[in-house]
Amino acid sequence: MASVEKRDMETRHGASLQELNPSSVHLPFSQELAQELLNTYGSPLYVYQADILHQSIRRITQAFSYPRTQFRFASVTNGNISLLQIFRAAGWGLHANTPGDIYLGLQAGFAPEQIVYSGSNLNCIEMEQVLNWGVTTLNLDSVAQLQLCCEVYQSLYTENSTTPRLGLRLNLPEITGDSRIGVRPEEFADAIALARQAGLKLSGLHFYRGTGTNATEAFSNVIDKVITTAQLLPDWEYLDFGGGFGYPYHHSGAAFNWEMFGTELSDTMTCLGRDIELVIEPGRAAIAGCGTLLAKVVSVKWQEEKQIVGVDTTVANLCVPAVHGGYREIVAWRNRENFHVETLHPLVLQLTDVCGNTTYSRDYLGKNCHLPALQIGDIIGILDVGAYGYAMSSHFLHCPKPAEVLLENDTHRLIRRREDYSILLANQVFD
Numbered sequence: 218m219a220s221v222e223k224r225d226m227e228t229r230h231g232a233s234l235q236e237l238n239p240s241s242v243h244l245p246f247s248q249e250l251a252q253e254l255l256n257t258y259g260s261p262l263y264v265y266q267a268d269i270l271h272q273s274i275r276r277i278t279q280a281f282s283y284p285r286t287q288f289r290f291a292s293v294t295n296g297n298i299s300l301l302q303i304f305r306a307a308g309w310g311l312h313a314n315t316p317g318d319i320y321l322g323l324q325a326g327f328a329p330e331q332i333v334y335s336g337s338n339l340n341c342i343e344m345e346q347v348l349n350w351g352v353t354t355l356n357l358d359s360v361a362q363l364q365l366c367c368e369v370y371q372s373l374y375t376e377n378s379t380t381p382r383l384g385l386r387l388n389l390p391e392i393t394g395d396s397r398i399g400v401r402p403e404e405f406a407d408a409i410a411l412a413r414q415a416g417l418k419l420s421g422l423h424f425y426r427g428t429g430t431n432a433t434e435a436f437s438n439v440i441d442k443v444i445t446t447a448q449l450l451p452d453w454e455y456l457d458f459g460g461g462f463g464y465p466y467h468h469s470g471a472a473f474n475w476e477m478f479g480t481e482l483s484d485t486m487t488c489l490g491r492d493i494e495l496v497i498e499p500g501r502a503a504i505a506g507c508g509t510l511l512a513k514v515v516s517v518k519w520q521e522e523k524q525i526v527g528v529d530t531t532v533a534n535l536c537v538p539a540v541h542g543g544y545r546e547i548v549a550w551r552n553r554e555n556f557h558v559e560t561l562h563p564l565v566l567q568l569t570d571v572c573g574n575t576t577y578s579r580d581y582l583g584k585n586c587h588l589p590a591l592q593i594g595d596i597i598g599i600l601d602v603g604a605y606g607y608a609m610s611s612h613f614l615h616c617p618k619p620a621e622v623l624l625e626n627d628t629h630r631l632i633r634r635r636e637d638y639s640i641l642l643a644n645q646v647f648d
């Protein structure tokens with residue numbers, strides 16, 4: 218069995234638990250606020266902090282000095298309209314992976330020309346829908362998708378049609394790895410001819426490095442290669458350098474260096490001496506850090522020296538730790554009413570598994586965490602769940618989804634209602 222890491226804490230028993238959480242981790246807000254939020258909106262609860270989101274938008278925006286840089290938030294990570302509106306107010310557009318992303322973006326008030334579509338495998342009806350919505354920048358994943366796009370454009374064409382600008386997603390194994398996505402440079406000539414036959418230009422190259430990479434060099438080392446490849450397109454007008462930028466979920470671990478990458482890419486673009494637009498579409502890196510999933514402790518038991526904490530949420534509400542093995546820091550707040558309760562080793566962090574409220578064998582929100590000895594009624598916070606959190610929650614295990622709340626200017630407000638069990642009947646047809 219793994220040994221229990223015991224750290225002596227110089228703190229008052231029952232004081233704020235900042236000192237009783239792992240030292241690299243900061244509590245996102247006070248115990249009083251965590252309690253107030255759960256009392257007001259119920260548990261479990263997704264909480265987003267607008268100030269943290271603003272900070273990350275500012276940091277990413279300021280990292281690029283290249284004047285023709287456009288930012289497009291990758292809403293595959295989080296489709297909450299109120300959060301999308303924060304990006305819109307900051308001057309960002311939207312990156313859409315699916316027609317559903319576009320639909321949400323339009324509802325959030327983005328103009329169609331602020332939306333870049335770079336998805337995969339649309340059928341004819343979906344392609345028609347995307348063009349009918351007026352999306353003008355499309356990065357296509359294959360020559361077949363390009364052909365479909367051209368055919369649909371021609372079939373919908375009227376004198377008032379806006380001409381879309383088309384790009385190709387790049388597949389170059391030496392830099393995109395073993396990926397199913399994209400078009401190889403040797404296919405470019407066919408693609409260019411196809412677009413020209415439809416009276417359209419292939420003016421963009423889209424590069425996507427793969428998600429969650431904290432190694433800055435993995436991006437900066439390939440800038441020259443991507444640009445050289447883009448120059449194979451005679452009508453080249455824009456470069457989309459994608460998303461995939463990492464987020465430091467291990468708070469003491471490696472973090473993507475926006476300043477270094479932004480400077481390198483801006484300098485290279487400036488030196489090109491061509492008026493090329495640069496598109497950056499971060500998802501996770503922009504929004505992960507502003508989200509916390511709050512839940513209440515409903516059961517505590519001990520197996521030898523390990524604490525088994527049961528909480529009132531589940532991997533259906535946050536699937537990344539279980540399904541993708543992703544790590545998320547977990548913090549705890551003691552309920553004030555529990556302050557009088559004597560706990561085992563009150564001043565020591567305990568090896569802890571945080572378990573969901575089902576018997577699904579993978580229903581662990583955190584394994585081998587270090588948390589204080591907890592009691593029923595205490596609160597846990599799973600940090601950095603702003604990206605791929607609610608967006609990947611499901612009705613697996615037949616669990617309704619949590620509510621979402623935004624903390625802004627010292628107030629909080631509901632931005633998505635909690636589901637109730639009636640959601641489980643939605644669209645079912647029965648007598």
Ligand SMILES: Cc1ncc(COP(=O)(O)O)c(C=O)c1O
Binds near residue numbers: 428500604
């Ligand atoms: C083309 C494209 N851009 C951006 C993103 C967002 O990725 P990340 O959250 O890693 O930045 C994705 C994710 O699927 C994507 O496919």
